[in-house]
Amino acid sequence: MDKMDLWNKASSLRKELESDMTSPIDVFALAYTIKNKNLSIVYYPMGENLSGICIKGINNSVIAVNSSMTMGRQRFSMAHELYHLFFDDDNLTAICAATIGVGCKKEKQADQFASYLLMPPNALSGMIKHLKESGSGKLSIKDIVSLEQYFGVSRQAILYRLLDENEISHNEADKMRQNVIKSAINLGFEDALYRPTPKDKQYGTYGFYIQQAEKALEQGLITSGKYEELLLSAFRADLVYGEECEGGEVLD
Numbered sequence: 664m665d666k667m668d669l670w671n672k673a674s675s676l677r678k679e680l681e682s683d684m685t686s687p688i689d690v691f692a693l694a695y696t697i698k699n700k701n702l703s704i705v706y707y708p709m710g711e712n713l714s715g716i717c718i719k720g721i722n723n724s725v726i727a728v729n730s731s732m733t734m735g736r737q738r739f740s741m742a743h744e745l746y747h748l749f750f751d752d753d754n755l756t757a758i759c760a761a762t763i764g765v766g767c768k769k770e771k772q773a774d775q776f777a778s779y780l781l782m783p784p785n786a787l788s789g790m791i792k793h794l795k796e797s798g799s800g801k802l803s804i805k806d807i808v809s810l811e812q813y814f815g816v817s818r819q820a821i822l823y824r825l826l827d828e829n830e831i832s833h834n835e836a837d838k839m840r841q842n843v844i845k846s847a848i849n850l851g852f853e854d855a856l857y858r859p860t861p862k863d864k865q866y867g868t869y870g871f872y873i874q875q876a877e878k879a880l881e882q883g884l885i886t887s888g889k890y891e892e893l894l895l896s897a898f899r900a901d902l903v904y905g906e907e908c909e910g911g912e913v914l915d
């Protein structure tokens with residue numbers, strides 16, 4: 664695998680999305696700002712085996728993320744699907760596994776790309792150096808939690824990367840796969856990164872699809888009944904019934 668090429672691709676996407684080369688990124692917020700791809704983003708619980716799907720059409724594209732996985736993993740999944748969207752010319756449709764680092768060449772490349780996009784090599788190595796110097800010279804479980812919290816990635820994602828960088832052994836990684844939530848909350852962190860999206864919020868469609876439905880209604884191309892049908896089939900009852908205004912708007 665040409666890792667330098669994958670980092671170049673990750674850094675070029677960071678540049679395109681107007682992010683710097685070292686900071687942690689809000690990959691969901693950045694995905695919503697992508698121009699020229701007519702991208703719709705769907706959140707959908709896909710069970711235990713899939714992490715996400717990318718479908719590239721001539722006029723529009725869809726990225727679907729498995730919302731029953733943890734928030735940290737969903738961030739990695741979105742970054743992985745961005746590889747398919749921008750750089751995978753072989754697949755118009757990519758259906759991606761839940762386990763990181765498995766599958767065909769393109770799947771492994773997409774995982775490495777996602778890892779670089781979320782954890783730029785210089786930023787990660789700088790943090791590792793600092794943590795090792797201020798500790799015992801080896802990465803502890805506390806250091807692992809600090810790294811995953813800083814970059815906003817799952818335990819699976821950080822261990823995969825640290826194994827790849829020879830910063831931890833397989834034996835150490837196996838131990839760190841246990842008691843993930845407990846290890847973080849005992850150190851004073853919130854557990855949101857390690858939890859799935861709440862069940863009642865796991866379904867939703869955003870981006871191009873919603874914009875198109877609005878536009879079609881505005882231009883009189885569809886009836887308001889059809890508009891509502893389109894939104895309801897995209898799991899956006901909140902837009903039809905105005906659930907988002909419950910309790911009134913807050914401007915702060």
Ligand SMILES: [Zn+2]
Nearest residue numbers: 757759770773
């Ligand atoms: Zn994939």
